[in-house]
Amino acid sequence: MTATKRSGKDLFMNEMIINLSQIAKDAGQAIMDVRSKGFEVVNKKDDSPVTAADIASNEVIMKALTELYPSTPVLSEEGADIPFSVRQSWNEFFLVDPLDGTKEFIKDNGEFCVCIALMRSNRPVLGVVYAPTSDTLYTGCAEKGAYVTRENRAPEKITTKPAAENEGLVVVGSRSHPSPDLEKYLSTMNVAKMTPAGSAIKFCLVAEGKAHIYPRFNPTMEWDTGAGQAIVEAAGGTMLGLDSKEFPYNKENLINKGFFVTA
Template identity: 40%
Template sequence: MSKNDFRNTTVLEQPNKLARELGRICYAAGEAIMRIYVRPELWAASEKQDASPVTAADLAANRVICNGLAQLMPRLPVLTEEEAETAWSARRQWARYWLVDPLDGTKEFLARNGEFSVNIALIEHGQPVFGMVHLPVSGVTYYGSRYYGSFLQPREGEARKLQTRSLSWPKMDVVASHRHGSEKLQPIIEALQLAGAEVNHIPLGSSLKLCKIAEGAADFYPRLGPTSEWDTAAAQAVVEGAGGRVLDWSFRSLIYNQKPSIINPEFMVIGDLNHPWHEWLEPFVTKKLSESSL
């Protein structure tokens, strides 16, 4: 496919071609990451201004992705974690752009647990209309859109359609980070238990937490701590394509590129919306909102 094929298209017109082309880019970025992953002497980890780590693998994947996207859709802007200097005065003009985290889960990369990913999202008018999350270690790729569904592509074999699962109340699998906010999570667990839930806590890294909900392997993910827009956009598209939602604590969908800061509000991911989540979470949300108003 020539680089001009997507110049004037939308995700609704050529979703399969878009998935194939982004899959090639993600796979190439994953290979660049894995070449460094197996050789720790090449990691050369350092800290960014926000004290988060960056490695040679982040930078290598970023180069592959930026080059690939420039060939795929030459005129479309790219906002990536490793090149985030674009001024708000310019960025606010973008109706359509790529939002990229070349290596989501750098701490998981450094811990060698395999729970890191390559994330690419297409944003249109503040909404993630297509997303792809590639796991370099397993070779699994999640991709999708609210407009035509989400899929899991294994390293070998056919892709399968994703669907969030029905909640088997009172049993509830709750995914959360290995590293962030375990003490903050407890009041949410207590609110759910007060409502009668039998909570099973599953620790996971990177965007895998959202993808597991899209896959129907978990029910709920509360995030209480800082994330950036590139951390969530691709997986949000996958979750929404599978029937779930990514919401702030006022139950509004996360949106993108609407303010100078690229920091997300705290949020939650729900797989099965056909339950009284407002009621279950009300004790926690009420307390949270009252504290934020102080």
């Protein structure tokens, strides 16, 4: 009986990984379509930028998730005005950033991605991150592990690689949001290389062993971190708050405090 339940759960997670991967790729194509035609930049109420690509990607994701999982609510950056009084009762929901790295998209440096996470009991249990400019897909969940698929080749299993004793750390940090706190923190460590990168791709670099740590002191939003955290943890890494406690989600205020992602 236990084996049957386990098998059913595996099948469900496999199917969801396939579905969310395809949704992320379709959303990525919508982003690239806008990118090829040109776009205007508008500032939202919080002064963060939004483009037609953010909106187009969100429409693709919302339509697909609503059709495939009609009973599972969605919290997306482009639809975040859901009252906490409604959200606090959610046991399961999707956490979505339809275009993570809008500033990088505007700069046209290719470091942007689509992020979709499945949340259960306010924890990320499955994550998909798709970088459309390189056609690179990262997936991760505890039951199946973490994988990267490049240009439709076979998925490759990925794992974090902690630094060896006396080895200098490879650190990944935000390209568009530098922090004096980060410089102060790194000054106390043996850093071999500092790699700037945009969006949730930073999580993925830790997950696939290309970086040892991603420290973040500037604020982010919950949809910036959910999918990346699921992938890092599935690859063997950890993500904790600056207080070394479990990172909270579905808060009344969706702004994140700082965190450490480590191999």
